[in-house]
Amino acid sequence: MTVLPVLPSAAAACCSPVTAGVLDDDQAEALARTFKALGDPNRVKLLSIIAASEGQEACVCDLTEPVGLSQPTVSHHMKLLVEAGLVAREQRGRWAYFSIVPGALDSLAGALASRTI
Amino acid sequence: MTVLPVLPSAAAACCSPVTAGVLDDDQAEALARTFKALGDPNRVKLLSIIAASEGQEACVCDLTEPVGLSQPTVSHHMKLLVEAGLVAREQRGRWAYFSIVPGALDSLAGALASRTI
DNA sequence: GACACATATCGACGCTCGTCAATATCATTC
DNA sequence: GAATGATATTGACGAGCGTCGATATGTGTC
Numbered sequence: 001m002t003v004l005p006v007l008p009s010a011a012a013a014c015c016s017p018v019t020a021g022v023l024d025d026d027q028a029e030a031l032a033r034t035f036k037a038l039g040d041p042n043r044v045k046l047l048s049i050i051a052a053s054e055g056q057e058a059c060v061c062d063l064t065e066p067v068g069l070s071q072p073t074v075s076h077h078m079k080l081l082v083e084a085g086l087v088a089r090e091q092r093g094r095w096a097y098f099s100i101v102p103g104a105l106d107s108l109a110g111a112l113a114s115r116t117i
Numbered sequence: 118m119t120v121l122p123v124l125p126s127a128a129a130a131c132c133s134p135v136t137a138g139v140l141d142d143d144q145a146e147a148l149a150r151t152f153k154a155l156g157d158p159n160r161v162k163l164l165s166i167i168a169a170s171e172g173q174e175a176c177v178c179d180l181t182e183p184v185g186l187s188q189p190t191v192s193h194h195m196k197l198l199v200e201a202g203l204v205a206r207e208q209r210g211r212w213a214y215f216s217i218v219p220g221a222l223d224s225l226a227g228a229l230a231s232r233t234i
Numbered sequence: 235g236a237c238a239c240a241t242a243t244c245g246a247c248g249c250t251c252g253t254c255a256a257t258a259t260c261a262t263t264c
Numbered sequence: 265g266a267a268t269g270a271t272a273t274t275g276a277c278g279a280g281c282g283t284c285g286a287t288a289t290g291t292g293t294c
Contacts, residue, residue: 018222022183023165028158036156040252041149044140051136060271066139073253075272094261094270105135109226157282177241190283192242211240211291 017111034108037084042067043077047086050098057090057099134228151225154201159184160194164203167215174207174216 023031038044049066050058064074078098081087086104090097140148155161166183167175181191195215198204203221207214 018161018165018168021165022169023162025158025162028162028165032156032158032161035152035161039149039153039156041142041145042252044135044149044152045142045145048135048138048140048145052139069252070254071271072255072273076252079272091261091271094268096271100136105229109229112222112226112229159282186282187284188241189243189285193282196242208241208291213241 017113031111034084034086037080037086040077042069043081046074046077047081047100050087051100055099057097059095059097061095063098134230148228151201151203154197154203157194159186160198163191163194164198164217167204168217172216174214176212176214178212180215 018031038047045067046063049063050056053062060071060074060078063078064071067074069077078087078089082089082098086101087098088101090099135148155164162184163180166180167173170179177188177191177195180195181188184191186194195204195206199206199215203218204215205218207216
């Protein structure tokens with residue numbers, strides 16, 4: 001029960017393009033929270049590392065070395081990404097596997113793209 | 118000469134989807150800088166207000182009241198959005214008009230969306 | 235040029251963020 | 265259940281952010 005199709009914060013971001021009208025406070029807050037999670041280069045890199053890994057998942061032990069940060073710091077960043085609804089955490093044995101929530105980035109992209117159709 | 122199709126920071130973000138492989142430090146840095154600009158609810162709202170305005174442009178005087186912030190604070194946020202390459206500033210008479218850089222949000226969305234084709 | 239108006243900059247204030255070392259928690263193995 | 269290994273949490277630190285009032289800059293008007 002660790003992977004949800006769309007998490008609350010991501011759901012709020014979905015289907016409310018920035019350019020489709022004035023966003024209310026809740027929509028702006030939800031979008032900003034997700035963008036803030038992407039507002040750190042190390043988190044962006046962590047995300048890309050996970051996506052580039054086999055099976056689109058990685059454990060903290062795979063992530064520490066590429067970004068050159070301490071284990072607690074990587075754990076901290078992963079927690080933020082999970083809370084933002086961008087990444088899912090699954091405990092398997094001793095390891096915690098992180099994977100990108102399907103559709104999370106796409107729905108965020110949808111909130112950015114203009115409706116040119 | 119205030120409006121550019123794609124500014125440097127946005128250009129770096131373009132065409133390097135987060136899920137297409139491990140991003141190098143420069144790409145991650147450029148993407149994070151743009152996302153950080155969107156990581157504040159007031160800036161997200163300012164962006165949507167501009168997009169929803171007639172002619173897709175607005176001056177600071179139009180923006181202060183809707184977000185409920187002081188004029189210097191709005192000016193500060195607009196500066197960040199301009200530096201992020203998301204918004205263009207054009208001085209016309211006494212007023213400074215802000216507009217969303219064409220394609221900026223779309224290329225950001227492109228950096229997020231997975232290539233499902 | 236003096237004035238009025240719109241916007242930008244400055245200086246300061248609390249608050250949050252990114253980072254680490256130290257430690258705690260949890261799952262596995264013996 | 266004691267030991268081991270992977271990850272999370274805690275506490276602390278400096279750096280950066282969001283905000284404001286006060287002030288400076290720039291633009292048009294008289």
